[in-house]
Amino acid sequence: MTESPFPMLPVSQALEIVLQHTSPGMPVHLPLREASGLILADDVVANEPLPPFPASVKDGYAVVADDGPGTYPVVGSVTAGQVAEFEVKPGTVAYITTGAPIPSGADAVIMVEETQPVDNQPASQQSVQQVEILTQVQTGSDIRPIGIDVQRGEQILAADQRLYAAEIGLLATAGVTQVPVFGKPKVAILSTGDELVEPDQPMGPGQIRDSNRSMLMAAIGEAGGQVIDLGIGQDERADLERRIRRGLDEADILITSGGVSMGDLDLLKGLLDETGQIHFGRIRMKPGKPLTFATAQVGGRKRLIFGLPGNPVSSLVTFYLFVVPALRKMAGWPNPLLNRIQAHLGQPLPLDAFRPEYHRSTVTWDAALNNGRGGYLAISTGSQASSRLLSMRTANALLELPQQEGVLPAGSIVTALQIGDLFT
Amino acid sequence: MTESPFPMLPVSQALEIVLQHTSPGMPVHLPLREASGLILADDVVANEPLPPFPASVKDGYAVVADDGPGTYPVVGSVTAGQVAEFEVKPGTVAYITTGAPIPSGADAVIMVEETQPVDNQPASQQSVQQVEILTQVQTGSDIRPIGIDVQRGEQILAADQRLYAAEIGLLATAGVTQVPVFGKPKVAILSTGDELVEPDQPMGPGQIRDSNRSMLMAAIGEAGGQVIDLGIGQDERADLERRIRRGLDEADILITSGGVSMGDLDLLKGLLDETGQIHFGRIRMKPGKPLTFATAQVGGRKRLIFGLPGNPVSSLVTFYLFVVPALRKMAGWPNPLLNRIQAHLGQPLPLDAFRPEYHRSTVTWDAALNNGRGGYLAISTGSQASSRLLSMRTANALLELPQQEGVLPAGSIVTALQIGDLFT
Numbered sequence: 001m002t003e004s005p006f007p008m009l010p011v012s013q014a015l016e017i018v019l020q021h022t023s024p025g026m027p028v029h030l031p032l033r034e035a036s037g038l039i040l041a042d043d044v045v046a047n048e049p050l051p052p053f054p055a056s057v058k059d060g061y062a063v064v065a066d067d068g069p070g071t072y073p074v075v076g077s078v079t080a081g082q083v084a085e086f087e088v089k090p091g092t093v094a095y096i097t098t099g100a101p102i103p104s105g106a107d108a109v110i111m112v113e114e115t116q117p118v119d120n121q122p123a124s125q126q127s128v129q130q131v132e133i134l135t136q137v138q139t140g141s142d143i144r145p146i147g148i149d150v151q152r153g154e155q156i157l158a159a160d161q162r163l164y165a166a167e168i169g170l171l172a173t174a175g176v177t178q179v180p181v182f183g184k185p186k187v188a189i190l191s192t193g194d195e196l197v198e199p200d201q202p203m204g205p206g207q208i209r210d211s212n213r214s215m216l217m218a219a220i221g222e223a224g225g226q227v228i229d230l231g232i233g234q235d236e237r238a239d240l241e242r243r244i245r246r247g248l249d250e251a252d253i254l255i256t257s258g259g260v261s262m263g264d265l266d267l268l269k270g271l272l273d274e275t276g277q278i279h280f281g282r283i284r285m286k287p288g289k290p291l292t293f294a295t296a297q298v299g300g301r302k303r304l305i306f307g308l309p310g311n312p313v314s315s316l317v318t319f320y321l322f323v324v325p326a327l328r329k330m331a332g333w334p335n336p337l338l339n340r341i342q343a344h345l346g347q348p349l350p351l352d353a354f355r356p357e358y359h360r361s362t363v364t365w366d367a368a369l370n371n372g373r374g375g376y377l378a379i380s381t382g383s384q385a386s387s388r389l390l391s392m393r394t395a396n397a398l399l400e401l402p403q404q405e406g407v408l409p410a411g412s413i414v415t416a417l418q419i420g421d422l423f424t
Numbered sequence: 425m426t427e428s429p430f431p432m433l434p435v436s437q438a439l440e441i442v443l444q445h446t447s448p449g450m451p452v453h454l455p456l457r458e459a460s461g462l463i464l465a466d467d468v469v470a471n472e473p474l475p476p477f478p479a480s481v482k483d484g485y486a487v488v489a490d491d492g493p494g495t496y497p498v499v500g501s502v503t504a505g506q507v508a509e510f511e512v513k514p515g516t517v518a519y520i521t522t523g524a525p526i527p528s529g530a531d532a533v534i535m536v537e538e539t540q541p542v543d544n545q546p547a548s549q550q551s552v553q554q555v556e557i558l559t560q561v562q563t564g565s566d567i568r569p570i571g572i573d574v575q576r577g578e579q580i581l582a583a584d585q586r587l588y589a590a591e592i593g594l595l596a597t598a599g600v601t602q603v604p605v606f607g608k609p610k611v612a613i614l615s616t617g618d619e620l621v622e623p624d625q626p627m628g629p630g631q632i633r634d635s636n637r638s639m640l641m642a643a644i645g646e647a648g649g650q651v652i653d654l655g656i657g658q659d660e661r662a663d664l665e666r667r668i669r670r671g672l673d674e675a676d677i678l679i680t681s682g683g684v685s686m687g688d689l690d691l692l693k694g695l696l697d698e699t700g701q702i703h704f705g706r707i708r709m710k711p712g713k714p715l716t717f718a719t720a721q722v723g724g725r726k727r728l729i730f731g732l733p734g735n736p737v738s739s740l741v742t743f744y745l746f747v748v749p750a751l752r753k754m755a756g757w758p759n760p761l762l763n764r765i766q767a768h769l770g771q772p773l774p775l776d777a778f779r780p781e782y783h784r785s786t787v788t789w790d791a792a793l794n795n796g797r798g799g800y801l802a803i804s805t806g807s808q809a810s811s812r813l814l815s816m817r818t819a820n821a822l823l824e825l826p827q828q829e830g831v832l833p834a835g836s837i838v839t840a841l842q843i844g845d846l847f848t
Contacts, residue, residue: 032623033641053629079659080617080619080659081618081630082630083630099734101630150813165640166816168641169635169638169642169740169813170635170817171638172639173623175633177624193505194503194504196505199600203476205525206505206507208523210596211596214592214595222588235503312593316590316593339847340789340791341798342796342798367766370794372837373837374766374799387481389594392590392593395590421586422763
């Protein structure tokens with residue numbers, strides 16, 4: 001009998017090995033518009049306060065609060081973006097718009113709704129000569145003082161923060177338009193197999209379409225990677241070698257899909273030369289047993305190499321379990337692991353006595369679970385054959401089913417690894 | 425007193441009005457590589473079965489199952505992508521690799537690990553002349569029959585399905601490389617205000633940086649829209665008019681940020697002419713009271729116009745509550761509403777007696793909640809002043825706090841609208 005030379009590793013141990021060999025990339029500075037979704041590589045401190053001047057919160061009149069209600073002359077007007085060149089002395093007021101700097105002398109703003117034009121002049125015009133103030137306000141009323149929103153020297157963002165819209169707004173507020181971030185890891189993807197044709201090409205006898213590469217390119221993009229497409233490698237040494245070389249030269253991670261046979265492994269070993277190392281070749285899991293992980297130093301940097309199984313489901317599941325955490329760690333995520341939640345099993349599921357199973361499932365929020373406190377309900381995607389990509393359709397979670405005999409009853413609590421949006 | 429001409433609408437009613445005026449865009453055909461994340465506009469049916477031929481699941485020997493264990497001559501070999509030109513008659517076997525078509529006559533595959541080369545020849549080579557079969561297998565063993573994964577004529581994807589990696593793989597499997605999808609809605613964004621300078625420009629006296637536009641451009645991208653940047657409009661009629669015209673001509677949705685004052689409204693009304701209509705101008709909510717929604721027919725299509733408040737928080741919160749659902753509906757989402765979950769309040773929160781509040785919060789999964797069945801824990805981002813963008817930092821949910829007196833105690837169950845990834 002011919003046995004694989006690799007021991008069968010548990011998933012947790014294999015993942016540990018992968019992450020041990022993975023380091024965050026070198027931080028780069030990217031324009032604000034390209035930083036969305038990336039991880040900040042440095043703390044960001046505000047160099048100026050916000051607002052940088054005392055600003056009006058309303059359209060109305062800048063007043064001396066102590067003056068109180070009464071009719072006052074309007075000594076000027078100031079709109080947003082201007083600076084008043086006059087002073088508001090006691091017994092006078094000035095027209096002001098939202099966001100405009102408070103003129104010196106004034107210490108409160110009365111909103112226009114609490115004033116009355118004298119002689120029936122329209123209230124919101126700057127031509128008003130006199131205005132009646134209808135209410136008494138306190139000092140500081142409707143004024144945003146300097147630094148109320150952001151103080152000078154305040155840390156507005158911490159390194160390791162992922163940048164979404166609000167954080168992008170904060171960077172713009174602080175004038176940080178070249179943002180220190182971890183860039184998108186480059187991931188090269190190579191399909192292997194003489195039976196494969198491009199999806200838009202006609203299939204000859206014995207051929208099938210290369211669906212894995214399109215699928216994995218989409219998955220790389222979803223995971224925040226940048227795709228380098230190495231095409232379909234023919235089972236011919238020179239061709240494979242050329243494509244793998246390019247991947248190792250240009251990418252941080254090289255993925256091959258199509259199953260790494262013993263012969264391919266020999267080829268890969270040859271290409272890795274003295275710096276390369278194959279760390280494992282088989283995982284105790286269902287689906288996806290044959291998964292090869294290797295590393296190599298190329299151009300002074302360590303590259304990760306994943307030989308994913310050829311079956312589409314095994315290929316995508318091992319991508320989520322091993323490549324996504326590595327990619328996230330490279331991209332600077334402080335916790336690169338897949339999000340793990342608890343879910344209520346919506347149906348009984350048979351277990352596998354020999355391998356832990358990563359059961360494809362559609363998980364949805366159900367407000368009625370946990371006595372109306374809400375919870376996730378997990379429904380299987382059906383037959384879990386590893387060649388049946390339909391079992392990944394609409395799957396947003398992998399249920400971690402234990403390796404044991406028997407059946408897990410409906411209603412059981414299982415842990416689930418998030419692989420897609422948790423709502424549909 | 426000068427009052428707003430608009431009644432104060434409840435959020436639910438305003439959202440209903442927005443969605444009534446929103447329709448899905450016209451479906452387009454996009455290359456497979458550009459379809460990721462979009463909504464499929466048509467059912468997709470497989471025109472061929474998968475596999476298209478009976479295929480070997482293993483590297484090994486194609487046999488006649490009834491022959492049973494014993495030593496047999498190897499009459500040929502077939503590898504993936506080839507078609508055998510020989511027949512496997514009873515009493516003979518053929519070498520076969522994973523994915524290769526089963527030669528005619530054979531009805532099972534014996535994996536190489538269950539065979540023994542005769543005369544110590546290496547088992548995996550095609551030069552083997554005779555091989556010993558060590559086990560008895562059943563007819564069909566280790567063969568994927570035609571159509572086992574996908575049947576001819578089977579619907580592999582339904583319209584309305586969002587396309588993630590697995591669905592992209594299924595489209596590639598079916599040879600669909602021009603995919604019928606709803607394209608990304610075009611969203612034009614205009615900042616208004618003489619006090620605004622671009623984030624990379626020095627601030628003069630009375631000026632502040634335009635952070636809202638950068639923030640909203642990131643938010644549009646996150647929500648699946650395509651940004652058209654209209655820049656900063658000066659408070660000068662001709663300039664504003666030119667920018668707004670461009671937005672209405674080119675975009676499906678026009679967003680202005682900077683607060684729509686009465687004067688701006690008049691300008692907008694003038695530009696909308698006889699086809700335009702302003703539907704509402706104020707919402708009963710905290711933050712974000714002043715929100716204008718209008719529609720106009722331009723070039724035979726209805727455009728949506730949102731006048732977002734100038735305060736950064738109000739601006740982003742109203743974007744999530746009203747623009748995101750509209751954008752999703754245009755992009756073909758069958759349920760365009762924000763995902764709503766239940767969360768356990770991690771601290772007491774004061775309520776507002778006059779307006780329902782959308783409290784910015786960081787929600788994380790806590791496996792210990794609900795007696796170990798798991799649940800979401802919501803922590804406030806702190807001071808909720810509408811100018812304080814720091815209150816949106818790390819916020820991934822808006823807690824829907826009811827309009828009432830008093831304090832909601834820690835541990836209360838609140839509903840939360842998801843505005844970001846639900847893990848950190």
